[in-house]
Amino acid sequence: MKCPAEIIIYMHEYLDEEISAKNEQELRTHLQSCKECQTHFHELRKTIALVQSTSHINVPSDFTAKVMAKLPKEKRKVGFQRWVRHHPLLTAASLFIMLMAGSLFSSWEQDHEFSVSKQPNLIVQNDTVIVPKGEVIKGDVTVKNGKIQIEGQVEGNVTVINGEKYLASAGQVTGEIKEVNAIFDWLWYHIKKTATEVVNIFDHEEPEAAK
Amino acid sequence: MEAIVKKRIKQVLKGDQDAYAEVVEIYGEKVFHICYRMLGNRHEAEDIAQEAFLRAYVNIHSFNINLKFSSWLYRIATNLCIDRIRKKKPDYYLDAEVAGTDGLTMYSQIASDTSLPEEDVESLELQETIQREISKLPEKYRTVIVLKYIEELSLNEISKILDLPLGTVKTRIHRGREALRNQLRHV
Numbered sequence A: 001m002k003c004p005a006e007i008i009i010y011m012h013e014y015l016d017e018e019i020s021a022k023n024e025q026e027l028r029t030h031l032q033s034c035k036e037c038q039t040h041f042h043e044l045r046k047t048i049a050l051v052q053s054t055s056h057i058n059v060p061s062d063f064t065a066k067v068m069a070k071l072p073k074e075k076r077k078v079g080f081q082r083w084v085r086h087h088p089l090l091t092a093a094s095l096f097i098m099l100m101a102g103s104l105f106s107s108w109e110q111d112h113e114f115s116v117s118k119q120p121n122l123i124v125q126n127d128t129v130i131v132p133k134g135e136v137i138k139g140d141v142t143v144k145n146g147k148i149q150i151e152g153q154v155e156g157n158v159t160v161i162n163g164e165k166y167l168a169s170a171g172q173v174t175g176e177i178k179e180v181n182a183i184f185d186w187l188w189y190h191i192k193k194t195a196t197e198v199v200n201i202f203d204h205e206e207p208e209a210a211k
Numbered sequence B: 001m002e003a004i005v006k007k008r009i010k011q012v013l014k015g016d017q018d019a020y021a022e023v024v025e026i027y028g029e030k031v032f033h034i035c036y037r038m039l040g041n042r043h044e045a046e047d048i049a050q051e052a053f054l055r056a057y058v059n060i061h062s063f064n065i066n067l068k069f070s071s072w073l074y075r076i077a078t079n080l081c082i083d084r085i086r087k088k089k090p091d092y093y094l095d096a097e098v099a100g101t102d103g104l105t106m107y108s109q110i111a112s113d114t115s116l117p118e119e120d121v122e123s124l125e126l127q128e129t130i131q132r133e134i135s136k137l138p139e140k141y142r143t144v145i146v147l148k149y150i151e152e153l154s155l156n157e158i159s160k161i162l163d164l165p166l167g168t169v170k171t172r173i174h175r176g177r178e179a180l181r182n183q184l185r186h187v
Helices: A004-017 A022-031 A035-053 A063-070 A076-086 A088-110 A184-208 B002-015 B021-037 B042-058 B069-087 B125-134 B137-152 B155-162 B164-182
Strands: A123-125 A128-132 A136-140 A141-144 A146-152 A153-155 A159-161 A165-167 A177-180
Touching: A004 A022, A004 B164, A022 A035, A035 B137, A063 B021, A063 B042, A076 A088, A088 A136, A088 B155, A128 A141, A136 B137, A146 A159, A159 A184, A165 A177, A165 B042, A184 B042, B002 B021, B002 B069, B002 B164, B021 B042, B021 B125, B042 B069, B069 B137, B069 B155, B069 B164, B125 B155, B125 B164, B137 B155, B137 B164, B155 B164
Parallel strands: A128 A146, A136 A153, A141 A159, A146 A165, A159 A177
Antiparallel strands: A123 A128
16 A cells, blocks of 8 residues: 555654644554554654663763863963053053153162262262251252262252262251162152153143143 | 853853862763764773863953853763764765665665674673664764763754754754664564
């Protein structure tokens, strides 16, 4: 007996649970009358049951540990690159700070020569700067890598970098006296100086802008 | 479940490798199972399942967090299995169309009585027989049968995992069922 070709298709539609009510009726009617298709259908269902009956096999207990051990090590470099990608602003800022610090350090290295701000009535003896008795120095005095001995009067700030200061009892400083020795003090001094300069620039600019 | 997994994946994306352990824990068994049924060999299955998790980890940045992670992972696993099967490819396929016929394949040429030598070996467990028969299926049928009947995934999901049209998935399941029927009818 030659069966209609669509019966097999209906069987599969049935197994996929996608058969229409009409086709299902047709399939049922046919199966009741056709031994061959009945067997075919039975075999299909048996096959599925067999496949589904395959027992559950257990995954090896150390599976997760093995996978984790195989993962590439989260490289510092990779993490860093990702961080750079995600934080461009911070990267730019830290790069700027690094370069700034670099230039400050190198100027620290270069600054080991004795120097003093130039005021006409200062006396320089070897590496000691003397503010003579009875003299009045106008403006700030800065001494680098040397000593300062104040016997007279300074109308301004005195800054000593990498040196010592002696203030005689008669000596007088109208402004601040600062001693900068350690590199961090020096850095701080630099930063404050830069900040003051920046503020000064703005102070100068503002009136101009006001015009 | 998917919510936990997505949370862990976000942690992994932030560079927290340990968060991945939980993902492996959740899907390890499923992936291993798929690989085992596809390859029919415990050792190979473990190898490929590990590789699948490794690939998923390395490519986690390309995973679209809005999609289902399991589908993406199963896809990686099935693709790796198919690659492995192809490497030990036999030189003929049972589903190759026989020349000069319309849609007739080698399956229709196998005399049903002679196709089951394992009947002789009664000591073999039924389980092993079934697994061996699954392993005999061409990979394209094997994949859909494994996903449908062993992982019990819907046709829609299988279509997504394999990136195949739904119609193709149905056709393959139908042919896979017929092929298995031929192989298992006398068990």
